[in-house]
Amino acid sequence: MMKIVLAESELELVPESIRHHKSVKRPKDGGGVLLDSNFHHSAMKDLPEAYKRGRPDIVHVCLLNALDSPLNRAGSLEFYVHTRNDDVIEMSPKWRVPRSYNRFVGLMENLFEQRTIEHDKDMLLNMKKMGLAELIDSISDGMEVKLMHYQGRRYAPSEDSVIIIGGFPHGDFKEDLGFEKYSICSEELMAWSVVNHVIYTL
Numbered sequence: 001m002m003k004i005v006l007a008e009s010e011l012e013l014v015p016e017s018i019r020h021h022k023s024v025k026r027p028k029d030g031g032g033v034l035l036d037s038n039f040h041h042s043a044m045k046d047l048p049e050a051y052k053r054g055r056p057d058i059v060h061v062c063l064l065n066a067l068d069s070p071l072n073r074a075g076s077l078e079f080y081v082h083t084r085n086d087d088v089i090e091m092s093p094k095w096r097v098p099r100s101y102n103r104f105v106g107l108m109e110n111l112f113e114q115r116t117i118e119h120d121k122d123m124l125l126n127m128k129k130m131g132l133a134e135l136i137d138s139i140s141d142g143m144e145v146k147l148m149h150y151q152g153r154r155y156a157p158s159e160d161s162v163i164i165i166g167g168f169p170h171g172d173f174k175e176d177l178g179f180e181k182y183s184i185c186s187e188e189l190m191a192w193s194v195v196n197h198v199i200y201t202l
């Protein structure tokens with residue numbers, strides 16, 4: 001079993017401090033709006049770490065790739081999304097990730113509100129508050145934990161491992177959890193390329 005954690009992902013609702021900015025459309029139902037740097041760029045200027053925030057597209061592309069993979073179809077992959085605000089998303093491997101980005105955004109906004117999404121009483125998505133260290137501790141079950149980083153030991157696939165990949169576009173992990181770092185090459189790759197590499201080399 002391979003377990004992938006997309007860590008410190010830039011998936012969050014628009015913070016209260018910029019909620020009333022003119023670039024943030026308020027939905028009629030009064031619910032939250034997903035922060036997206038494409039649309040909320042001007043509102044985000046004064047947010048801390050604005051240069052890396054508001055990137056749900058990274059999570060979307062990683063999920064599209066991972067959940068459609070042969071490894072997942074064979075029941076040998078668990079995928080978790082951990083966010084900058086310590087929201088953790090668990091998912092059914094049978095969940096069909098919306099192909100359309102807009103539908104994905106709508107679903108994530110519902111998930112932030114409802115914390116769970118079901119279909120025919122089966123859990124598709126569940127969101128809970130949990131820090132990265134606690135998440136790794138709860139899923140690793142004695143397995144080797146590999147933190148993917150462009151500077152590290154040469155990565156080689158192995159079954160029964162927990163793979164941590166940063167779900168952010170720039171910068172480094174905020175938290176150093178002390179796991180061994182593994183590298184695919186010395187250049188910085190996008191998260192979805194790393195997701196594909198670890199899945200398809202296994």
Ligand SMILES: C[S@@+](CC[C@H](N)C(=O)[O-])C[C@H]1O[C@@H](n2cnc3c(N)ncnc32)[C@H](O)[C@@H]1O
Pocket residue numbers: 147148149150151164165166167168169170171172173182183184185186187188189190191194
């Ligand atoms: C877009 S990168 C984040 C940018 C960051 N400067 C970096 O590469 O560490 C997203 C994530 O992909 C993984 N990653 C990027 N390049 C990698 C490489 N060459 N080998 C292994 N993992 C890599 C890391 O987990 C990283 O946090």
